[in-house]
Each structure stands twice: as C-alpha cells, then as structure tokens.
Amino acid sequence: MRVFITGGTGLIGTLLVKALLVQNHKITVLSRDVVKAKQKLGSDVQYCQSLDKLDSLDGYDVIINLAGESIAGKRWTAKQKERMCDSRWDTTRRLTELIKLSNTPPSIFISGSAVGYYGLQDDDAINENSEPGEGFTHLLCKKWEALAMAADNRHTRVCILRTGIVLSKDGEMLPKLVLPFKLGLGAVIASGSQYISWIHIQDMVNGILFLIDTPEARGAFNFTSPNPITNRRFAKVLSRTLFRPCLFKIPSFVIKIMMGESATLLIDGQRAIPQHLLDKHYRFAFEHIDEALADILVKKI
Structure with missing residues (x-):
C-alpha cells in the first residue's frame, strides 16, 4: 500500500513508519525539513514539504494524520493555545479537502485526537459514546475530529484516535514523571484519585x-x-x-503555579475505556501498568 503520514517524525510516527516499512509499504512523510526527517527516518521514505503542493491524494491507500504542536510541552498561553489548535485544524482541514478532490481517494483516513475530547469528567468509566465535559482540550479535539470526519464517505472510512498518555522512554510525560522518583523525590500528584488513561507505545502503533x-x-x-x-x-x-x-504529595495549587492552565493534564483526568477496540477484538500487548512500566523502564522502549 501507499501511505501518506503527517507527524511522521514524532514519537508515534517514527515507530509507525518503521513498522510500515517492515511490511513493505511505500511511505510518504510530510515534513518541512526534509534533511532532518531523512536523518531520522532514512532514505527508504519519500518526503513532501507542503500540502499546498498537492492537488489531490490520488494513488494513496492510507492517510495517517498525527501532526500537531505539543500539548504538554509548554504553558498554555494564548499564543500557545493558538499554535496547538492551528497546527491540528489547518493540516486536518487541508487533508480532508485533498481527499474530496481525489478521483481515487484513500480507503482510510486515520486522524489524531485525544482523551482530552471528553473534557472534565468525574471518576466514572467513559467510552467512545460518553458525553463530553467542558474545557479547552474538549474544544480543541471536538473541532479537530469534526474536520477529519468531514472526509468520511462510502469510499473513505475515517478513524479517530482519542489517545491517552503514550508511555515510552521518549514520550513527553513519562520521563518527566520518572525523574523525581530517580532523585528520591517521588510524589503523588494532587488528590491522587484522578485517573490516568495510558497506552504503551507498542499498542499505539499496533492499534x-x-x-x-x-x-x-x-x-x-x-x-x-x-x-x-x-x-x-x-x-x-x-x-x-x-x-x-514515594514519600511526598504535591498539592494542586503548586502544580497550577508551575504549569498554569495546562496543570489540568495532571490534576484532572479521564477514566477512558477502549470499548470500540475491544469490540473489534484488538488484543493489547500491555493491559496493565505494572507490565507496561517494567517493559519500558527495563528495555528502554
């Protein structure tokens, strides 16, 4: 198959490209910096510098959209929020336009989102049919998903990835949580009762x-x-x-002082269940946090 990927040099994209190459698929990655991307992904991948240079996505079987400014990397200033939204919305909107302009459109369009779609929730388990709450992440993800779903038709099926915290040694969140423990400063954050919806990087790619x-x-x-x-x-x-x-507890107000509005990523949470994957009989490689952390921290995945 011919596969077009945005966000191909990110955490998920890099491993996904490698997995697709092993399966002998032909990969094209969108990247403004082709030299840097080639250093990371190699010369077996083709590169596209801009979606504006394309007038359709004819010839591609699969489109995978993983592009987007980091959510956990910086404080959520007004400018950063704008970058987080635009980097996702603009790319997704353009991909949908190109799919609609295609004479032979791709059979599947996979587009990113996050469990942040559900917004602020209590501790009840939620699945893909649950009503979302409020919050910035819900507003971001709601429009992001709508832009992608506009491409869904009888020729192209759209799949939305409502992703939790991706556990990997190279991820955004896990190294930040591990470091204090290694220094003997391990702590429970806020009440400690907030849920973490997580996924091992291997299941992210395999899924x-x-x-x-x-x-x-x-x-x-x-x-x-x-x-x-x-x-x-x-x-x-x-x-x-x-x-x-793990001897300490960090109060919510301290996290809010340190992170501002983005503190919601740590002090609030969603108890998300992957019901639709389970219904389709996907078999998780790592269902429990004990085995997932042991695998990552010992094998350095």
Whole structure:
C-alpha cells in the first residue's frame, strides 16, 4: 500500500513508519525539513514539504494524520493555545479537502485526537459514546475530529484516535514523571484519585496497524489501555519498578503555579475505556501498568 503520514517524525510516527516499512509499504512523510526527517527516518521514505503542493491524494491507500504542536510541552498561553489548535485544524482541514478532490481517494483516513475530547469528567468509566465535559482540550479535539470526519464517505472510512498518555522512554510525560522518583523525590500528584488513561507505545502503533487492516473499523476509538489507573496507583507502581521511595504529595495549587492552565493534564483526568477496540477484538500487548512500566523502564522502549 501507499501511505501518506503527517507527524511522521514524532514519537508515534517514527515507530509507525518503521513498522510500515517492515511490511513493505511505500511511505510518504510530510515534513518541512526534509534533511532532518531523512536523518531520522532514512532514505527508504519519500518526503513532501507542503500540502499546498498537492492537488489531490490520488494513488494513496492510507492517510495517517498525527501532526500537531505539543500539548504538554509548554504553558498554555494564548499564543500557545493558538499554535496547538492551528497546527491540528489547518493540516486536518487541508487533508480532508485533498481527499474530496481525489478521483481515487484513500480507503482510510486515520486522524489524531485525544482523551482530552471528553473534557472534565468525574471518576466514572467513559467510552467512545460518553458525553463530553467542558474545557479547552474538549474544544480543541471536538473541532479537530469534526474536520477529519468531514472526509468520511462510502469510499473513505475515517478513524479517530482519542489517545491517552503514550508511555515510552521518549514520550513527553513519562520521563518527566520518572525523574523525581530517580532523585528520591517521588510524589503523588494532587488528590491522587484522578485517573490516568495510558497506552504503551507498542499498542499505539499496533492499534493503528489494526485499524488499517480492519475494513469495518470507522469512527472514534479510545487509544488507551483497558485498565486506566489513579495517579496514586501509578506512583506506587513506578516507585516499586524503580526501587525508589514515594514519600511526598504535591498539592494542586503548586502544580497550577508551575504549569498554569495546562496543570489540568495532571490534576484532572479521564477514566477512558477502549470499548470500540475491544469490540473489534484488538488484543493489547500491555493491559496493565505494572507490565507496561517494567517493559519500558527495563528495555528502554
């Protein structure tokens, strides 16, 4: 198959490209910096510098849209929020336009989102059919998903990835959480009762491949483990895995001072269940946090 990927040099994209190459697919990656992308992904990949240079997506079987400014990397200033939205909305809007302009459109369009779509939630388990709450992440994801779903028709099925925290040594969140524990400063964050919806990087990649190979799959999919955990439980498992103490508790107000509005990523949470993946009989490689953290922190995945 011919596969077009945006965000191909990111955490998920890099491993996904490698997995697709192993399967002998022909990959094109969107990247403004082709030299840098080629250093990371190699010369077996073709590169496209701008979507504006394309007038359709004819010839591509699969489109995977993973592009977007980091959500957890910086404080959510007004300017940063604008970048987070525009980097997702503009790319997705253009991809949808190109799909509609295609005479032979792709059979599947996979586009990113996040469990932040559900906004502020209580501790009840939620699935893809649950009503969303409020908050900036919901507004961002709601429009992001709508722009992608506009491409859904009898020729092209659209799959939305409502992704939780992706656990990897190279991820945004896990290294930041691991460091204090390694320094002997491990702590429970806020009340500790807020849920973390997580997914191992291997299941993230395998899940995308699964959607490609499952013709009846379409719509929103929670890309999270079937077993979300509380922050308190996460801290306990991390402490045990690293053989480091967890003696402290960081109050919510301290997190808010440090992170501003983006503190919601740590002090609020969603207890998301990947019901649609389970209904399609996807088999998770890592269902439980104990085995996931042990695998990553020992094997350095």
